Amino acid sequence: MWQRLVDWFVFDAFKLLRGSAFASALDFFIYDTVKILALLVVIIFLIALVRSFFPPERTKRVLEKVPELLGTILAALLGIVTPFCSCSAVPLFIGFIEAGIPLGVTLSFLVSSPMVNEVALVMLWGLFGWKIALLYLASGIVVAIASGFVMGRLKLERWVEEYVYAIHGARGSIEVLSWKARAEYAWGTVGEIVGRVWPYVLAGIAIGGFMHGYAPADLLARYAGPHLWYAVPLAVLIGVPLYSNAAGVIPIVNVLMEKGMALGTALSFMMAVTALSLPEAVILRKVLKPKLLALYFGVVAIGIMLTGYLFNAVIR
Amino acid sequence: MKVQVVGSGCAKCKLLEQHAREAVATLGLDVQVEKVTDMTAIAAMGVMSTPALAVDGMVKSAGRVLSTDEIARYLA
Numbered sequence: 001m002w003q004r005l006v007d008w009f010v011f012d013a014f015k016l017l018r019g020s021a022f023a024s025a026l027d028f029f030i031y032d033t034v035k036i037l038a039l040l041v042v043i044i045f046l047i048a049l050v051r052s053f054f055p056p057e058r059t060k061r062v063l064e065k066v067p068e069l070l071g072t073i074l075a076a077l078l079g080i081v082t083p084f085c086s087c088s089a090v091p092l093f094i095g096f097i098e099a100g101i102p103l104g105v106t107l108s109f110l111v112s113s114p115m116v117n118e119v120a121l122v123m124l125w126g127l128f129g130w131k132i133a134l135l136y137l138a139s140g141i142v143v144a145i146a147s148g149f150v151m152g153r154l155k156l157e158r159w160v161e162e163y164v165y166a167i168h169g170a171r172g173s174i175e176v177l178s179w180k181a182r183a184e185y186a187w188g189t190v191g192e193i194v195g196r197v198w199p200y201v202l203a204g205i206a207i208g209g210f211m212h213g214y215a216p217a218d219l220l221a222r223y224a225g226p227h228l229w230y231a232v233p234l235a236v237l238i239g240v241p242l243y244s245n246a247a248g249v250i251p252i253v254n255v256l257m258e259k260g261m262a263l264g265t266a267l268s269f270m271m272a273v274t275a276l277s278l279p280e281a282v283i284l285r286k287v288l289k290p291k292l293l294a295l296y297f298g299v300v301a302i303g304i305m306l307t308g309y310l311f312n313a314v315i316r
Numbered sequence: 317m318k319v320q321v322v323g324s325g326c327a328k329c330k331l332l333e334q335h336a337r338e339a340v341a342t343l344g345l346d347v348q349v350e351k352v353t354d355m356t357a358i359a360a361m362g363v364m365s366t367p368a369l370a371v372d373g374m375v376k377s378a379g380r381v382l383s384t385d386e387i388a389r390y391l392a
Contacts, residue, residue, distance in 0.1 A: 094359035
């Protein structure tokens with residue numbers, strides 16, 4: 001219905017030629033921009049509301065009581081619902097470790113938090129349908145659990161900066177919030193995220209719109225189709241140093257896939273961009289020694305690549 | 317009374333600090349608002365999400381920006 005309104009606007013109101021590249025691109029742009037911004041507002045609000053019930057202190061209390069393997073799995077799941085800001089990644093890491101939570105469990109949480117991103121989930125659902133959104137969710141959780149498990153087995157405590165183990169933190173408390181405070185917090189989160197993200201969304205959709213209208217349909221099939229074994233690792237390697245919030249990268253992923261990139265390749269590109277980034281590496285370097293930091297990035301990158309291959313093999 | 321704004325300097329931390337100063341001024345208290353920005357010190361206070369507010373060494377709130385009124389209620 002919204003599509004019809006936009007079509008009317010572009011083709012009838014402005015008399016732009018149907019089938020022309022520019023009109024096609026503009027149509028795509030207006031339609032998607034408004035749809036995605038509206039979705040973002042609603043979903044970010046709801047998810048922030050849910051997250052107000054899962055402060056890190058509560059997650060810590062759960063994880064410090066369970067055995068390591070269960071903890072690794074729970075940590076990945078809790079990473080999704082616990083609000084996470086990279087500015088507090090360091091105190092959070094220290095808090096978990098000094099509470100006695102095993103390194104593998106803590107790392108599982110650290111991988112899942114940025115990887116399973118609610119903005120990404122919403123946009124994938126809106127643009128590709130619930131199956132792909134679910135696939136993204138499941139793969140994020142699996143990569144987090146696997147990474148945490150592997151690194152936990154390797155007994156890498158000596159590769160954590162020593163001062164972390166020397167800190168003895170005070171017992172935290174959990175503030176009781178009224179519904180009004182929760183709503184204000186959720187609304188504040190919407191303003192903060194959308195306010196930060198909207199230029200990327202517009203840019204991402206504009207680029208997508210440009211390609212939608214102008215680039216030939218099979219442009220990428222030759223370079224990134226499912227038959228090319230190196231497409232997945234290449235996509236991940238390109239994605240790792242790039243930093244974008246999920247909102248900005250998904251419209252691009254949308255068009256990449258439209259132009260022939262395989263689903264697994266596109267999703268692993270997206271995961272690499274959102275889960276691993278240079279700013280995050282700089283922050284984590286405060287608590288992880290270089291070897292562990294490198295291992296962390298390597299394990300997660302490999303996990304993402306394997307996921308990409310799996311999807312390419314399984315999904316047609 | 318000791319009032320501490322805990323956080324390493326992002327926009328939300330600055331906003332919390334501003335609200336804290338306003339609350340102190342409104343109540344007319346002779347209190348200094350101290351900023352805790354060192355990661356180690358933040359962790360030692362048991363704070364895992366910033367910004368956070370502590371009064372007399374006790375963390376009252378973590379992870380969100382309190383309004384001036386909410387802070388005033390903790391200080392009164």
